[in-house]
Amino acid sequence: MKLILNHVIKSFDKKEVLRGANFAFEKGKIYGLLGRNGAGKTTLFNCINEDLKIDGGSILLEENGVKREVCPDDIGYVLSTPVVPEFLTGREFLKFFLDINVKKIPDIKPIDEYFDFVKIGSEDRDRLLKDYSHGMRNKMQMLVSFIANPCILLLDEPLTSFDVVVADEMKTLLRQIKKDHIIIFSTHIMELALDLCDEIVILSGGILEKMEKDDLSNEAFKDKIIQALRKDEND
Amino acid sequence: MIETFLMSFRLKNAYQTNGIIYSLKSIPVINRLLPVSLYRSPGLKIFANFVSILWEISSMFLGKMLYLFIIIFLLKDHMKSSPANSFMHMFFFLTITGGFLNTHIFHPTRDKYYAIFLMRMNAREYTLSNYFYFLLKIVVGFLPFTLLLGRLSGVPIVICFLMPLFVVSVKLIFTALALHDYVRTGHAKNENQLNPVALVGIAASLAAAYLPPFLGYAMNGAIFLALFVFSAVIAVFSFFYVLKFREYRSICKELLTADSFAMNKKSMAARAVQKSLQLNIDIKATSSKSGYQYFNDLFVKRHSMLLTKSAKDITLISLAALAFSIMACFLIHGAKPILNGMMLTILPYFLFVMYFVNRGKVITQAMFMNCDHSMLTYRFYRQPRAILLLFTERLKSILLINLMPALVIALGLPLLLWLTGGTNNALNYVLLFVSIIAMSVFFSVHNIVLYYLLQPYNIGLEIKNGTFTIVNSFTYFFCYFAIGKKVPTLVFGTLISVFCIVYIAVSLILAYRLAPKTFKLR
Ligand SMILES: Nc1ncnc2c1ncn2[C@@H]1O[C@H](COP(=O)(O)OP(=O)(O)OP(=O)(O)O)[C@@H](O)[C@H]1O
Ligand SMILES: [Mg+2]
Numbered sequence: 001m002k003l004i005l006n007h008v009i010k011s012f013d014k015k016e017v018l019r020g021a022n023f024a025f026e027k028g029k030i031y032g033l034l035g036r037n038g039a040g041k042t043t044l045f046n047c048i049n050e051d052l053k054i055d056g057g058s059i060l061l062e063e064n065g066v067k068r069e070v071c072p073d074d075i076g077y078v079l080s081t082p083v084v085p086e087f088l089t090g091r092e093f094l095k096f097f098l099d100i101n102v103k104k105i106p107d108i109k110p111i112d113e114y115f116d117f118v119k120i121g122s123e124d125r126d127r128l129l130k131d132y133s134h135g136m137r138n139k140m141q142m143l144v145s146f147i148a149n150p151c152i153l154l155l156d157e158p159l160t161s162f163d164v165v166v167a168d169e170m171k172t173l174l175r176q177i178k179k180d181h182i183i184i185f186s187t188h189i190m191e192l193a194l195d196l197c198d199e200i201v202i203l204s205g206g207i208l209e210k211m212e213k214d215d216l217s218n219e220a221f222k223d224k225i226i227q228a229l230r231k232d233e234n235d
Numbered sequence: 236m237i238e239t240f241l242m243s244f245r246l247k248n249a250y251q252t253n254g255i256i257y258s259l260k261s262i263p264v265i266n267r268l269l270p271v272s273l274y275r276s277p278g279l280k281i282f283a284n285f286v287s288i289l290w291e292i293s294s295m296f297l298g299k300m301l302y303l304f305i306i307i308f309l310l311k312d313h314m315k316s317s318p319a320n321s322f323m324h325m326f327f328f329l330t331i332t333g334g335f336l337n338t339h340i341f342h343p344t345r346d347k348y349y350a351i352f353l354m355r356m357n358a359r360e361y362t363l364s365n366y367f368y369f370l371l372k373i374v375v376g377f378l379p380f381t382l383l384l385g386r387l388s389g390v391p392i393v394i395c396f397l398m399p400l401f402v403v404s405v406k407l408i409f410t411a412l413a414l415h416d417y418v419r420t421g422h423a424k425n426e427n428q429l430n431p432v433a434l435v436g437i438a439a440s441l442a443a444a445y446l447p448p449f450l451g452y453a454m455n456g457a458i459f460l461a462l463f464v465f466s467a468v469i470a471v472f473s474f475f476y477v478l479k480f481r482e483y484r485s486i487c488k489e490l491l492t493a494d495s496f497a498m499n500k501k502s503m504a505a506r507a508v509q510k511s512l513q514l515n516i517d518i519k520a521t522s523s524k525s526g527y528q529y530f531n532d533l534f535v536k537r538h539s540m541l542l543t544k545s546a547k548d549i550t551l552i553s554l555a556a557l558a559f560s561i562m563a564c565f566l567i568h569g570a571k572p573i574l575n576g577m578m579l580t581i582l583p584y585f586l587f588v589m590y591f592v593n594r595g596k597v598i599t600q601a602m603f604m605n606c607d608h609s610m611l612t613y614r615f616y617r618q619p620r621a622i623l624l625l626f627t628e629r630l631k632s633i634l635l636i637n638l639m640p641a642l643v644i645a646l647g648l649p650l651l652l653w654l655t656g657g658t659n660n661a662l663n664y665v666l667l668f669v670s671i672i673a674m675s676v677f678f679s680v681h682n683i684v685l686y687y688l689l690q691p692y693n694i695g696l697e698i699k700n701g702t703f704t705i706v707n708s709f710t711y712f713f714c715y716f717a718i719g720k721k722v723p724t725l726v727f728g729t730l731i732s733v734f735c736i737v738y739i740a741v742s743l744i745l746a747y748r749l750a751p752k753t754f755k756l757r
Contacts, residue, residue: 049614050614051614072614072615072618075614077614079612083609083610084609085606085610086605086609087533087534087538087605087606088530088533089518092529092533095529096526096529096530097615099525099526099529100526100527100615101615128518144613148615
């Protein structure tokens, strides 16, 4: 399975953010999306998730050689600032989500198992979401994006708010599920990108560019990435 | 100081200008008429700038004129005291009410926040120069109308001239007191959150403004003059106190910190929502339903303080009013025919009552603040099916919440009509009942459909949609102008019922067709 971006164009009024981005994201890999502030990473995710209409080009999913439109159930999207309905408890939010997705989730497990999965403690499960910390909200959001088992996972700077232990758990978790998913995640933390991702993709000047590691050492590869990111400035 | 003032003025102007352009853009017709390029052209900017300055000038006069005209001038003839004395008396005490309500310095507004914290202007210079500008606007804005309306009421011309100065004196005194209070307690009062003392003061001064003249005990010119001289003397001392005061920055800091600030401006409602969310979420509430019904059920129950409780209060008040009227018709001789006549003619008045009693607007605000603005970021929540399912659930809840007070009114009116002697056309009973229920349903549907079709709020609950503002003001004025129109219940009841039913049908069809496209974050 492949997610194919073909000459995707997006601009806000006069500002061209994406200027014909081309890329094929493949199943089984974690892609690290790097780019300067304002390069358009969030915009790209919003376009893939159809939150924004693209001005040109196409975003298609290729399955066994057949191309089709991406539909809502294909995508799980974790926003950089987690938002949750504050008047519900964690358990209630999850119950609501499971209720309405009953048909789409093949094997529904007891709610507590899901909490165990993201390691939200039993004393927190029945507290209102408004009292959850940033990281806990992020976990909840991640959980509802994962449960329905979409094949594409978009993660916008997901690990930034997690403490080191949780971040490590999340990394393990992402590695566990990567073989069945197309995972794209944006980050500003170079070490994380190099450590976790199979491919590094750079968004600069409105286009996507794959960074080949070839046989460079980690240090040299880092320099290469930074050089590529700098290029934007000189344009 | 003048430089600071000019800069702050330009800043405020820029803020308003952008707001105007944004609102223009959000009205579909205008947006389509104007070519896109126009938004980037300096022409539109100049136009919006012009409107913004025009607004500044007209707000200086218009508000004060309406204030004097509606709550003083129009009422003076209903008083037992002479018009001139009533005018002076009401003006005097209402000015004191104003002192409690707004001293400008303790009023947190967005432009202050931008100027002082984002642009790092000198807080003292900023506050003082704007404060003096505020006082100047009072004098300039009031003078023409105290002269005009005062003279028309027979107030001596000297007093007409002094009235604006009296307002300035009172503002100065209240400001000095508030500043002094800050020094004493180290805590700045926020005028968007009135404290009990202020509330009592407001109630007392309002009562003092209207009751005595109504009973024939208004102050005369001599007393007004004496009180004016007295307050002017204190105002001079207050002026120096305000001028010498140093700690404006810390006051602004307390008033305008991101926290208290994120929620202010016209958003009393927003804060009420937020506050009740924080304090009153009833975590014990549970629901046995599932899916969207479960979600909506919990929403309504968790916000019962905000949603159902006030509807219950209104129901109780209506019941009390009904009981009072029934008592009146048995105890007061001659009340019966008056009430009977009213039942047959004042139905238009109830359009306004039903407008006010309806909780629809608060409910949609709560929905946005506490639920939709986060949930709409989830894609499953934005699927047409999801939107419509939840819309149906919410419509049911809103209707039910509002039907509680409506039923009391709708049953109460025919009951009163019957008790006061009845009517020979039985259709009147039916129409009273049907039209009140129709109005209640109408306002409920109106509010929720507007919310789903225009979704006008942003995070701060500021309304960012020109169409919404227009439709809302139109509804308000329509209801307002219905007051006082004496139309036979038979005619008005039929018209309004038919109108409501047609409106409800059309808007529901529209909502079911369009909401999946229009209900989104802005
Ligand atoms: N709704 C919008 N209207 C106008 N311009 C926008 C809008 N959303 C984003 N932009 C602009 O598009 C550009 C890309 O923004 P985007 O949020 O995608 O960047 P990003 O790569 O996610 O940045 P960061 O690393 O800071 O999160 C920015 O210049 C931003 O100003
Ligand atoms: Mg971003």
